[in-house]
Each structure stands twice: as structure tokens, then as C-alpha cells.
Amino acid sequence: MPHPDTWLCVRPEGLYCRPGEFYIDPLVAVERAIITHAHADHARSGHQAVLATAETLAIMDVRMGEGRSGVSQQVLVPGEVVEMGGVRVWVQPAGHVLGSAQVAMEFAGSRAVVSGDYKRAADPTCAPFVPIACDVFVTEATFALPIFVHPPAIGEARKLIASVALFPERSHVVGCYALGKAQRLIALLREAGWDAPIYLHGALMPLCAAYERLGVRLGALRAATGEARERLAGAIVLAPPSAIADRWARRLADPVTCLASGWMTVRQRARAKGVELPLVISDHADWPELLQTLDDVGAPEVWVTHGAEEALLHAIALSGRKGRALRLLGYGDDGLEEAA
Amino acid sequence: MIAFAELLDRLTLTPGRLAKIALLRRFFETEADPDRGWALAALTGELSFTAAKAGLIRQVAEARVDPLLLGLSYDFVGDLAETVALIWPARTEAAPPSVTEIVATLRSRPKGELPGVLSSWLDGSGPNVRYALLKLITGSLRVGASARLAKTALAEFAAAHGQVVAPDDVEEVWHGLSPPYAALWDWLEGRTGAPDAAGAPVFRPPMLAHPLEAGDLAALEASAFAAEWKWDGIRVQLVRAPGGERIFSRGAEDVSGAFPDLAGVLPADAVLDGELLVVRDGVVAPFADLQQRLNRKSAAAKIVAAFPLRVRLYDILFDGAEDLRALPFVARRARLEAWLARHPSGRMDLSALIAFGSVEELVAIRAGTRAASIEGLMLKRLDSPYVPGRPRGLWWKWKRDPLTIDAVVMYAQRGHGKRSSFYSDYTFGLWREDGELVPVGKAYSGFTDEELVRLDRWIRNHTTRAYGPVREVERGLVLEVAFDAAQYSGRHKSGVALRFPRVARLRWDKPFEEADRLETLVRMIEG
Numbered sequence: 083m084p085h086p087d088t089w090l091c092v093r094p095e096g097l098y099c100r101p102g103e104f105y106i107d108p109l110v111a112v113e114r115a116i117i118t119h120a121h122a123d124h125a126r127s128g129h130q131a132v133l134a135t136a137e138t139l140a141i142m143d144v145r146m147g148e149g150r151s152g153v154s155q156q157v158l159v160p161g162e163v164v165e166m167g168g169v170r171v172w173v174q175p176a177g178h179v180l181g182s183a184q185v186a187m188e189f190a191g192s193r194a195v196v197s198g199d200y201k202r203a204a205d206p207t208c209a210p211f212v213p214i215a216c217d218v219f220v221t222e223a224t225f226a227l228p229i230f231v232h233p234p235a236i237g238e239a240r241k242l243i244a245s246v247a248l249f250p251e252r253s254h255v256v257g258c259y260a261l262g263k264a265q266r267l268i269a270l271l272r273e274a275g276w277d278a279p280i281y282l283h284g285a286l287m288p289l290c291a292a293y294e295r296l297g298v299r300l301g302a303l304r305a306a307t308g309e310a311r312e313r314l315a316g317a318i319v320l321a322p323p324s325a326i327a328d329r330w331a332r333r334l335a336d337p338v339t340c341l342a343s344g345w346m347t348v349r350q351r352a353r354a355k356g357v358e359l360p361l362v363i364s365d366h367a368d369w370p371e372l373l374q375t376l377d378d379v380g381a382p383e384v385w386v387t388h389g390a391e392e393a394l395l396h397a398i399a400l401s402g403r404k405g406r407a408l409r410l411l412g413y414g415d416d417g418l419e420e421a422a
Numbered sequence: 423m424i425a426f427a428e429l430l431d432r433l434t435l436t437p438g439r440l441a442k443i444a445l446l447r448r449f450f451e452t453e454a455d456p457d458r459g460w461a462l463a464a465l466t467g468e469l470s471f472t473a474a475k476a477g478l479i480r481q482v483a484e485a486r487v488d489p490l491l492l493g494l495s496y497d498f499v500g501d502l503a504e505t506v507a508l509i510w511p512a513r514t515e516a517a518p519p520s521v522t523e524i525v526a527t528l529r530s531r532p533k534g535e536l537p538g539v540l541s542s543w544l545d546g547s548g549p550n551v552r553y554a555l556l557k558l559i560t561g562s563l564r565v566g567a568s569a570r571l572a573k574t575a576l577a578e579f580a581a582a583h584g585q586v587v588a589p590d591d592v593e594e595v596w597h598g599l600s601p602p603y604a605a606l607w608d609w610l611e612g613r614t615g616a617p618d619a620a621g622a623p624v625f626r627p628p629m630l631a632h633p634l635e636a637g638d639l640a641a642l643e644a645s646a647f648a649a650e651w652k653w654d655g656i657r658v659q660l661v662r663a664p665g666g667e668r669i670f671s672r673g674a675e676d677v678s679g680a681f682p683d684l685a686g687v688l689p690a691d692a693v694l695d696g697e698l699l700v701v702r703d704g705v706v707a708p709f710a711d712l713q714q715r716l717n718r719k720s721a722a723a724k725i726v727a728a729f730p731l732r733v734r735l736y737d738i739l740f741d742g743a744e745d746l747r748a749l750p751f752v753a754r755r756a757r758l759e760a761w762l763a764r765h766p767s768g769r770m771d772l773s774a775l776i777a778f779g780s781v782e783e784l785v786a787i788r789a790g791t792r793a794a795s796i797e798g799l800m801l802k803r804l805d806s807p808y809v810p811g812r813p814r815g816l817w818w819k820w821k822r823d824p825l826t827i828d829a830v831v832m833y834a835q836r837g838h839g840k841r842s843s844f845y846s847d848y849t850f851g852l853w854r855e856d857g858e859l860v861p862v863g864k865a866y867s868g869f870t871d872e873e874l875v876r877l878d879r880w881i882r883n884h885t886t887r888a889y890g891p892v893r894e895v896e897r898g899l900v901l902e903v904a905f906d907a908a909q910y911s912g913r914h915k916s917g918v919a920l921r922f923p924r925v926a927r928l929r930w931d932k933p934f935e936e937a938d939r940l941e942t943l944v945r946m947i948e949g
């Protein structure tokens with residue numbers, strides 16, 4: 083039985099399945115790519131053949147322009163097996179953002195699962211993570227330090243609503259990444275009872291519309307740009323993290339600057355970004371979720387991709403498993419940290 | 423403790439003063455007694471614990487957490503209390519301690535029991551409470567809310583209960599109170615009258631002067647005013663009462679501990695207002711000398727001897743138990759002189775009155791202040807009662823004309839609150855002999871909102887490097903910077919620091935090569 087490290091390897095372009103002749107989330111355009119989810123650091127454009135869930139393909143169309151993800155596009159349906167060069171390939175939800183999927187591969191009797199980015203906490207805007215038993219599990223490690231224990235996200239949404247009640251004459255502007263975070267926050271606010279229209283920076287609108295088309299109900303949304311300042315008093319406004327403390331935010335009514343991110347756990351991060359109300363809402367697994375997932379998939383061997391590898395490898399060794407750092411470059415950097 | 427921890431987190435991150443007051447007020451309204459009182463004491467710096475040190479935190483954490491993971495986490499977070507607050511393994515069986523319980527326990531339990539007590543508290547708390555708890559017991563709560571802000575919030579809290587209470591009213595009784603402040607809440611919520619501070623050495627809110635501007639000068643009626651020199655020290659209030667003696671800063675902070683050489687300075691009960699100075703052989707030393715004595719909780723004997731203090735008295739608020747504040751200035755001045763004659767002291771003297779006959783004569787006197795190393799003039803209406811705050815028209819401060827230099831903008835930083843989207847704080851420099859531009863100071867005021875918009879645009883278009891909220895910019899923008907004095911300092915590479923720098927003019931017209939040289943500034947240093 084060939085060990086997965088004989089058929090799954092790291093190349094400069096990214097993680098490559100040799101017999102199947104495909105890359106997973108390659109950093110550059112390639113012949114054949116399976117894309118776990120549509121975040122910019124995982125989904126690049128211009129491949130020959132691109133395989134992903136229907137939602138991920140639809141979101142890539144919105145982000146890159148129709149048909150720009152690849153010359154040919156193939157929908158992967160969760161749980162349905164596709165054969166490529168003798169490799170049985172299928173996807174299952176990763177619970178990260180809408181359409182996000184883990185890639186399971188079986189070759190000559192051994193099975194590897196590439197999780198992509200994932201989380202285990204409930205998210206009304208995407209299907210929950212499905213653990214797949216495997217021999218090698220490839221995990222992300224964005225929040226792989228024991229200091230990261232994300233609180234229930236609904237509590238963070240309630241915190242935001244309570245702050246609006248305390249400062250009804252001010253706008254609350256929340257920095258949140260355009261894909262996944264914004265829609266989840268909107269859904270959480272609805273769940274917490276916020277029925278009023280939610281105002282959006284222009285950069286967030288296309289993806290919110292895409293989510294709606296894909297069946298995620300977000301309630302009344304309005305453009306913040308062009309709205310009178312008085313109308314924005316007491317309103318919740320969502321914008322990309324880069325806009326919340328910049329010139330764009332000057333149109334708002336004495337804004338309370340908020341940021342929704344797993345990094346907001348650390349006070350110094352909030353302080354450095356001038357955030358007045360940090361909201362700890364993350365798309366990624368926290369430390370207990372990472373450890374729980376390793377137990378759930380039961381893999382004797384774990385490969386760690388981007389993030390805080392050292393701590394996770396230490397915990398993997400303590401649990402009697404074999405661990406390895408893949409050192410895939412190019413993920414989670416160049417300012418995309420804000421996406422977390 | 424949950425509400426207190428949440429309050430601390432928000433106060434730390436909230437830049438706006440009004441927002442901070444709103445947060446404090448809501449806390450006072452929703453928190454029960456005696457917890458809110460103990461919390462108020464913690465916020466105003468009246469509670470300080472020294473039993474717990476960083477070593478204790480490390481000790482309890484290492485007993486619970488894998489040392490390698492603790493180390494990696496600490497490297498990431500950079501603050502031990504925060505790291506431990508976040509990493510502490512959750513156990514939910516117990517409830518977090520109340521502020522009251524923490525205070526009572528730390529005061530009563532022997533030190534040896536502390537590790538066990540702390541561990542069980544951490545077990546019962548969530549991460550935010552753990553953080554607040556660790557900061558509280560190590561005496562390192564820094565929340566960016568001054569004691570004055572808390573008192574303003576208390577006054578607003580009282581207003582919500584139909585009570586007319588000014589922040590100064592709270593100030594007047596504050597130092598006679600002790601936590602958890604039952605008498606204070608009774609008063610603010612309208613159940614009783616103001617607490618009786620009789621006999622306690624309490625702070626009295628000081629009377630402040632308005633800056634004199636050109637229009638005010640034209641209207642000035644010379645015969646109605648007395649003039650004094652404006653001393654460049656720090657304003658202090660000396661208090662002695664049957665309950666003890668205190669030295670307060672202008673901001674109501676009890677600074678007695680920093681000035682052991684002033685212990686027992688008042689031989690009789692009184693409240694006196696004056697300026698704290700370093701004086702050698704009758705000559706007032708530059709402010710830089712006084713700085714050697716400030717921001718210290720205690721003072722070493724060597725420092726005390728090298729920087730001898732003197733309080734130069736302006737005013738008398740109480741003589742014994744007699745409140746003199748309603749008397750006119752001239753009458754108080756006579757009482758002050760008589761008091762000092764009765765109680766002569768080597769550590770106090772009188773701020774002399776300056777004789778003058780006309781406004782013109784005053785103008786001439788002021789013109790000579792820079793040569794005499796004096797900060798300017800104070801003008802006080804002869805009939806002015808001692809009114810807390812900054813009433814208009816009674817006292818004027820009339821500083822000497824500022825010095826100016828033309829300096830080149832080197833870095834810009836984003837402002838706070840309403841200015842957080844603008845690059846509004848500018849580090850500027852002067853040319854050194856070797857052709858290098860060296861920073862000499864920072865200014866963030868002195869321009870209009872329209873000018874700020876233009877400055878912000880210029881900074882964005884001329885950025886060469888960005889470091890977080892700071893941008894390095896091309897040489898190109900010259901500011902005329904006004905300042906009150908220059909002094910030697912190790913804080914800047916240039917070796918010089920400015921007192922009260924502000925932007926006097928934007929010199930869009932001036933080529934940056936023609937900005938001033940560092941030597942020019944060095945020549946302006948006094949003393």
C-alpha cells in the first residue's frame with residue numbers, strides 16, 4: 083500500500099496529486115486545479131480545467147469575471163466520486179465559507195484528505211464540516227495556538243447590537259472580509275434579532291448578492307455609499323477592513339470602529355488597528371476545534387499547511403501521531419490575514 | 423467581575439471622551455453595591471495591590487499549561503497577563519469572583535495561599551475576566567480613563583437620578599471618602615445630602631486662567647487687575663486638615679509620596695494654591711530640572727538633594743476651617759501674606775505682585791520675560807472670588823511670545839477618534855551640520871480642518887514607507903512650528919526637545935532645504 087507521500091507532494095505551484103495529475107489550490111495557473119474555496123489566496127484564475135463545488139465556481143465567477151477561473155469548469159458534488167488517473171476523488175463540506183470543501187483522495191488503498199480552510203463552529207451561511215476518516219489529514223493552522231478559543235459567534239453579534247443601543251447616535255462600522263465573514267455576520271445579526279436594513283460598502287455588495295442567489299437569505303441590505311449621514315446614525319455598516327478607519331469612513335456618523343476577525347482575540351491587534359469594538363468571529367478552526375478534528379478523522383499522520391505549525395506539531399506529537407510541516411507558501415499572507 | 427471586565431476592555435479601546443463617560447455611567451447604573459464602589463476605586467487608582475507579581479502569574483500558569491505552548495503563545499501575544507488569561511484551560515463549574523471578593527481576599531489571606539486562590543479564580547472565569555483579574559491584582563490596570571473622567575461620569579449619573587451635582591462637587595468630597603463609597607452613592611442617588619468631608623484633607627478644584635488674546639488686551643482695564651509672573655513649574659495644592667496633609671496635582675491626584683521633602687510643609691491647617699519649582703540660591707531652575715522630580719512614586723535621597731523644591735504661593739483657599747474662596751482676590755492675598763508671616767518657611771515663598779500703572783507698561787514688562795526666563799504674566803481681577811474651573815474674564819494668562827522654527831515634516835501618524843482617518847500628527851526635523859535631517863518634535867494642532875484635509879492628502883501622496891499607522895514622507899513640506907521653550911533632552915536623536923510645540927503656519931511656499939538648522943534651535947535653549 084503506497085504511503086500518500088509517494089503520490090501527494092509539494093511543488094512550487096502548490097500541493098500536487100501525481101497519479102491524478104491535479105493540483106489543490108495552486109498558487110499559479112495550472113493544467114488541472116481542484117479549488118477548496120473561493121478566497122483569493124486559495125482560488126487563482128486562468129487554469130485550464132478547474133474543479134470545485136457549484137457554489138465555489140459561482141463565487142469565482144463573481145470575483146474574477148464569468149469563466150475566468152478556468153477554460154473548462156467541472157462541478158464537484160459533495161460525496162460523489164470522480165476518478166482521475168486511478169485516484170478516487172470526492173469533496174465534503176469544510177464549514178469555512180459557502181461552497182468550501184475538503185478534498186478526499188483514495189489511491190491504491192490509502193486515503194488522504196486535504197481540508198483547505200475549515201471551522202467546526204455553527205455557521206448559518208454554509209454547510210457544516212464533515213469529518214472523513216483517513217490515513218493522512220492535511221490541516222490548516224491559522225489559529226493553532228492554545229490562546230485561540232473563539233467565543234460563540236452569536237454572543238459577538240449581540241455585543242454589537244448592545245453597543246448600538248448604548249450609542250444610538252453613532253454608526254457602527256464593522257470591518258469584515260467580503261467573502262464569508264460579511265454574510266455570516268449579517269446572518270448572525272438577523273438571528274440575534276436585528277431586523278433593520280444593514281448598510282454595505284460597495285465592495286461587499288456583489289458577494290452578498292451571490293449568496294442570496296445561492297439561497298442564503300440575508301434580509302434587507304442597502305448601499306452605504308451615497309446615504310445621508312443622518313440615516314446612518316444608529317445603523318450597522320459593513321465594510322472591508324481596509325476601509326473602516328480610512329477616508330471612506332468619514333461619511334459615517336461619528337463611527338464606532340469594529341472589526342470581525344479571529345485575531346481580535348488579542349487586544350494588541352485591536353489596539354494597533356484602532357478598533358474600538360473587537361468582535362471575535364472567525365472563519366477558521368480555533369485550537370480546541372483543530373484538536374477535536376484530529377480526533378474525529380482519526381488519521382495517524384497529519385500534515386500542517388499554513389499558520390502556526392510549531393505549536394500544532396507539538397500537540398500532534400504529544401497525542402502520539404506523526405506530524406509534518408508542508409510549508410506551503412502563499413496562503414494567508416499579503417494582508418489577507420484580515421480574512422480570518 | 424464580568425461587567426467590570428467588559429467595561430475595562432471597552433474603556434481601553436474607546437478614544438472618545440463622551441463615549442467613555444457613557445460607558446462609565448451605564449456601569450454605575452447597572453452594577454450592584456458594593457461591587458461598583460470597589461470597581462470605581464480600581465478605576466480611579468485608589469486600589470492598589472502589590473501581593474501578586476508577574477512571577478506568581480507565571481508560576482500558576484506553568485502548573486496548568488504545557489510550557490512550550492505557553493512560550494509560543496507568549497511570543498505571539500507579548501503580554502504575560504493577557505497570554506495567561508487567554509490560554510488558561512476553561513473550567514466552568516465555579517463562578518467568577520466579584521470585585522468585592524477579590525479585594526477582601528487579597529486583604530485577608532496570607533500570601534502563601536495566593537497561588538491556590540488565584541488558580542481557583544481563573545478556573546471560574548472567562549478570558550476577559552481572567553485578564554481584568556490579573557491586571558487588577560498586579561496593580562497594572564491602565565484603562566485610559568482619568569479619575570476626573572470617572573467623576574464627570576458620576577455627576578452625569580447623579581443627574582439621571584434628578585440630582586444637581588457638578589464634577590467639581592464630587593471632587594470636593596472625593597478625598598474624604600473611602601471605597602466602596604456608600605455615602606457617595608447615597609448622595610448621588612438622592613437618598614442623603616452631600617457627604618461631610620469636614621476634617622478630611624480633600625482636594626478643592628482649582629481656579630484656572632484663560633489665555634489672553636489680542637481682543638481681550640484691548641478691553642483690559644488695568645486698574646482692576648493685579649499682575650504676577652507666570653512660573654513654569656507644576657501647579658499644586660497644599661492641604662492640611664485635622665485628618666492629615668496632602669499635596670495634590672492640578673488634576674486632583676495625590677502626589678504627596680513623590681515629594682517627601684515637602685512632608686509637613688504646612689505648620690497649620692490650611693489649603694494653599696501655588697507652583698512647585700526647583701529653586702537653587704533663590705533662582706528658579708529650568709523646567710527640565712523639575713522633570714527630574716516628576717513621574718516618580720517615591721524619590722531617592724540623591725535626587726531630593728540635587729533638585730531642591732520650593733512652593734511659590736499664589737492663593738489661600740482655607741485658613742484653618744475658614745473657607746476664604748468667596749472673598750475677593752485682594753482680601754485673600756492679604757490673608758495669604760499674613761498667614762505666611764505667621765508661619766515662615768524655607769520651603770514656601772510668595773509669588774510677588776508686579777507693580778504697573780497701565781496696559782502699555784504691562785506690554786513692556788511682558789516683552790522682557792523671555793530674557794528673564796519667565797514664562798509670561800498672570801493677570802488677576804482684584805475683585806475675583808476663587809471660582810473652580812476656567813471662568814471668563816477673572817484670571818488671564820499671558821504667555822510671552824512663542825519662539826518659532828521652520829522645520830521639515832519627516833513622519834506622519836494617524837490621529838485618534840474623529841481624526842483616525844487623517845494623518846494629523848507630524849514629526850518634524852531640522853538640518854544638522856552634516857546635512858542629516860534629525861527629528862526635534864511632534865505637533866498635532868494649530869491648523870484648521872481645511873488645512874488638515876490638505877495636509878492629509880499631501881502625506882498620502884508623498885509617502886515613502888509605511889509602518890503600521892505611521893508614514894515616512896518625502897522631504898518637501900515645511901511647517902512653521904511655534905513653541906514655548908527648547909531644552910536639552912535624550913528623547914530625540916537631535917538631543918533637543920520642545921515645550922508645547924504646535925503648528926503656527928503651513929509653509930507650502932518654502933523650499934525644504936531652507937528650513938532651519940539644528941544649531942539655531944540649540945541657541946534658543948535657556949539656562
Ligand SMILES: [Zn+2]
Nearest residue numbers: 119121178199
Ligand atoms: Zn479561506
Ligand SMILES: [Zn+2]
Nearest residue numbers: 123199413414
Ligand atoms: Zn487560507
